[in-house]
Amino acid sequence: MDFLEHLDARLHAALRTAFAEASAQPLDGLPRARTIVLAGHRAAGKSRVGPHVARALERPFFDLDAEVARRAGRDLKAWVETDVASFREAEAQTFAELPTGCVVAVGGGFLAQHPALAQRQLTTVVPVSYETFVDRLVRDTSRPRLLPDLPVLDELRDLYFEREERHRAAKPLPWATFVARVGLPQRPARVVTLPRGVDAVAFAWAARRQGADLLEVRTDVTDPDTDLSAVARALPLLVAARSRPVPAAWRNLAALEDAELGDGPPAAAGLISFHAPAPLTVPQALTRWEAVAPGSLIKHVEPLGAPQDAERLFELQALLAERFGADRVTVLCTGPLALPFRAALAAGNALDYLATEAAHRSALGQRLLADAVREARHFRGDVAAQRRQRLGVLGAGIDSSASPRLHPQPFDRIDVPPDTVLGPLLHALHLHYAGLAVTAPFKQGAADAVTHGAQRAVNTLVRDGPYWRALNTDVVGARAVLERLRAARV
Secondary structure (H helix, E strand, O other), X not given: OOOHHHOOHHHHHHHHHHHHHHHOOOOOOOOOOOOEEEEOOXXXXXXXXXXXXXXXXXXXXXXXXXXXXXXXXXXXXXHHHHOHHHHHHHHHHHHHHOOOOOEEEOOOOHHHHOHHHHHOOEEEEOOOOHHHHHHHHHHOOOOOOOOOOOOHHHHHHHHHHHHHHHHHHHOOEOHHHHHHHHOOOOOOEEEEEOOOOOOHHHHHHHHHHHOOOEEEEEOOOOOOOOXXXXXXXXXXXXXXXXXXXXXXXXXXXXXXXXXXXXXXXXXOOOEEEEEOOOOOOHHHHHHHOOOOOOOOEEEEEEEOOOHHHOHHHHHHHHHHHHHHOOOOEEEEEEOOOOHHHHHHHHOOOOEEEXXXXXXXXXXXXXXXXXXXXXXXXXXXOOHHHHHHOOEEEEEOOOOOOOHHHHOOOOOEEEEOOOOOOHHHHHHHHOOOOOEEEEOOOOHHHHHHHHHOOOOOOOXXXXXXXXXXXXXXXXXXXXXXXXXXXXXXXX
């Protein structure tokens, strides 16, 4: 599940097992007219996972606490601490006035206070363990105290277990069953990296609006003294130790921590990364991961090398998935010809590292976030179709190509150096792409590589069995225009 990393890491293994069991059962679909209610304890991650659920289902999302405060024009913390009864009244009224069929994350006390409202909708509880509940709320002083006469730890203990009983009594849909029932598409979590020299908060909000799931903040790019608290409200943080350790303040805000292989064990919720300085054989790459425990979340990165050798990366991805789990592995390649292979690998990855725009690429080979979002909307989680029907625009200097804006289907912008030798590249892409639109300066080179000089130029390649079928629709289009002009003159 692409949103699993937004939930309590202590529960990941149990949630994966529960989801697999729920997926095997026959489940009814979800009527569009029913509102989806994400309930549960405070700090469970309802507001964090809610936008991802809503985006996947193409429904509007509301954070009920934020909506109540906005409509009333009141500070939520002060309101709850001084007049909780009127807050509960406003909470129920605001909930009733939300548009039918939306996704709404409700406050920690909603299910306990308004069980009848929740029972009329499709309600699930976003899970959180007691340990994580306490860890998060001890650090978060922005939330109102509900039992201020008690010491904080006593308050949290009493609230958690009292509400656990109330949650059970309300009989919401278990989280794993909910995920299986609504048919959330499985796709890699989209990661964008915070670049140098930008307004971090504005960048994070813009990336969220464009479809990012996680914001990577690296210690070799961002000043470790940077306050990320406002940034974390826009997007969950993936903090990465590169050259310098992750500051404690970042770790406290992070949804996920990335530690490089060989630097010691990562945190409990950690991602383990290995960056190879040169292309490896499959056995060499597997050796690097021998000592890592099965079930770990891992990321393997290496240079592409020669395009005809790219299949080693797909073999490695499959073998690592067998060891660590299909939703625990990310294999990336880098280099001037890496983008199409990286895009094809993404269908089987846990994480997809993307750029919001060409100027913000953090590695050679990253594709644009907009292209990944368009692809997910087109294929709706059908990974098999995504692999059979992948399309690309092949050229040099095409970051601003109009093709993805002119056509509804998704295209990968395969922007390669103008001196690229096309033969080996086209041969390697044949396994992964159903068609390529060829643009400058490669129309003649593609004709030479595919037709061996039988055509002077081509602008379209279509996979036809073991071969590329070469077309020049420029000629067809020009002929049609001339015929229309001739008919008009007659």
